[in-house]
């Protein structure tokens with residue numbers, strides 16, 4: 221085979237961010253915006269027709285290192301906004317890993333792809349959980365640290381941590397993602413919560429409560445109870461705000477969405493990046509987000525994970 225096409229979805233965290241760092245459950249859902257790569261062997265590394273400095277592309281470099289750095293030519297196409305916490309780099313790593321496995325005659329087992337892509341993300345960022353790469357590989361939805369969940373997908377270990385990843389039920393729902401346009405690095409926000417939690421018993425109670433909200437959200441997802449799920453999302457946003465990871469731009473977009481939505485909250489690490497609103501009126505939510513200076517993306521859930529060779 222001389223050329224392989226692979227594609228993986230982006231994702232958002234619906235409940236549990238930040239608390240997941242302390243062993244609480246978290247849920248991520250795949251979205252119908254995908255990263256597609258077309259890969260073929262070549263005399264040198266090329267990206268979209270141009271010779272590529274592999275050192276400037278740590279995800280591609282890491283996955284390639286698993287294949288003796290044999291050069292390839294990649295054509296990429298993405299509908300996932302980069303740098304927004306929507307899994308753009310995870311989807312690239314997953315799609316590229318899937319394509320490389322197929323190109324080298326290896327079985328494209330989701331478990332192996334999720335592990336390779338997580339390694340690439342970890343090597344590129346020096347930290348992180350396998351939530352993004354697992355959601356982008358499996359599609360639909362995944363839960364981390366969800367005790368009592370009876371559909372295990374895989375377990376991954378790194379840096380003395382272990383994550384059990386589970387498959388969960390995901391109804392087809394519509395969300396509007398609102399991008400603040402602010403880039404905020406995850407590390408300092410995780411650190412802020414760690415310090416707050418260390419100094420303050422109250423902060424550690426908030427983290428526990430986010431864990432409880434996520435567990436209840438899992439039941440709401442299973443029973444497709446959007447009213448309850450929306451309430452839990454909005455409540456989770458308040459808890460995350462108390463932890464200090466929201467910002468005025470995120471609050472503005474959440475507030476503007478709520479009159480037309482079941483619920484809304486920031487997603488991912490916060491401090492900027494994106495919020496999400498669960499809604500039956502995506503056009504109205506999108507307009508509300510736009511009128512407050514955000515960039516809306518209407519997305520659907522219950523989407524397929526990695527596809528290779530089609």
Ligand code: PMV
Pocket residue numbers: 233236237238239240241305306307348349351352406410487488489490
């Ligand atoms: O910004 P994202 O989507 O990569 O999510 C970060 C989620 C945190 O819980 C804040 C950190 C983590 O590694 O789980």
